[in-house]
Amino acid sequence: MKNYKVKLIFLFFICIVFTLVSCTSEKATESKMESRTENLDRFREIVKERNTYSRDTVHLILMCDDTIEFDQSEISVNEGQYVILMFGHLEEKVNSKVRHNFVLLSQGVIIEDFKIKAANAEKTEYVPANSENVIISTGLMGGGSSEFISFDAPPKGTYDYICSVPWHPHGAMVGKFIVK
Ligand SMILES: [Cu+2]
Numbered sequence: 762m763k764n765y766k767v768k769l770i771f772l773f774f775i776c777i778v779f780t781l782v783s784c785t786s787e788k789a790t791e792s793k794m795e796s797r798t799e800n801l802d803r804f805r806e807i808v809k810e811r812n813t814y815s816r817d818t819v820h821l822i823l824m825c826d827d828t829i830e831f832d833q834s835e836i837s838v839n840e841g842q843y844v845i846l847m848f849g850h851l852e853e854k855v856n857s858k859v860r861h862n863f864v865l866l867s868q869g870v871i872i873e874d875f876k877i878k879a880a881n882a883e884k885t886e887y888v889p890a891n892s893e894n895v896i897i898s899t900g901l902m903g904g905g906s907s908e909f910i911s912f913d914a915p916p917k918g919t920y921d922y923i924c925s926v927p928w929h930p931h932g933a934m935v936g937k938f939i940v941k
Contacts, residue, residue, distance in 0.1 A: 804849050804907055819914075821846040825861045825902070830933030831924070837939045842914045848899045849907035857904020861924040864888055864898040865938055868918050872930055879925035887925040896920070914940050 801824070808820045819842045824832040838844055848863040866875060875894055882889045888898045896915055899908040920938040923930040 800849065800851050800905065804847055807907075807909075808845070808847055816843045817841065818843045818845060823848050823863060824851050825849075825924070826851045827857055827859045827904070828933075829859070829924075829929055831863075831922075831936055834933065834936045835939065836922070836936065837941060838914045839941050840914055840917045843911065844914050845909060845911045847907055847909050848902060850902040850904050852904035854903065854905035860901040860903045861926060861929065861934070862886060862888065862899050862901050863910075864923050864925045865896040866921045866923065867894050867896055868915070868920055870894045870921070872921055872923060872935065875923075876925070876927075876930050879930070880927045882925075887927070898925075901926070917941065 804822060808822060817839075819838050821836055821838070821844065823836065823846060825848075846863070850857065850861065852859075864879075866872070878889045878892070878894070879887045886901045888895060897910050897912045899910055902908060917940050920940070922936050922938045924934040
């Protein structure tokens with residue numbers, strides 16, 4: 762009988778612990794989702810505010826989070842357009858652990874070769890200084906941060922964009938930047 766009681770008490774505690782754990786993780790997911798929506802709304806507002814150029818301008822938003830991926834694997838613009846690109850990290854600042862950048866590579870650059878040069882350029886946030894391999898790049902973004910870059914679309918063609926943080930420029934942290 763005593764043994765039965767002990768088992769019952771143990772089971773009761775297990776249930777309490779399980780309930781507590783599941784509540785906490787649900788809450789964490791919820792607040793992460795809120796922060797994503799808030800961030801995205803804020804980013805969209807900034808882009809709208811900047812939409813005052815008389816030139817043929819294209820506004821792009823590229824996002825990342827704590828996973829090793831960009832939210833888009835292909836971006837298209839037209840030749841002659843002025844490109845304003847916002848690169849943002851959707852994760853909450855406090856909890857974010859993974860930083861990323863956006864690097865648009867010149868045509869013909871072999872990603873595998875560039876990866877090695879980038880890995881050795883830690884001091885310049887994994888973008889080799891004055892490199893003719895790079896058309897434009899952002900700094901490293903952590904959770905909640907964003908950066909605008911603007912540039913003239915390069916000549917017609919297909920270019921690669923990557924995150925050059927070591928181990929990132931593969932799979933989903935590589936995309937095509939197409940100029941039509
Ligand atoms: Cu990355």
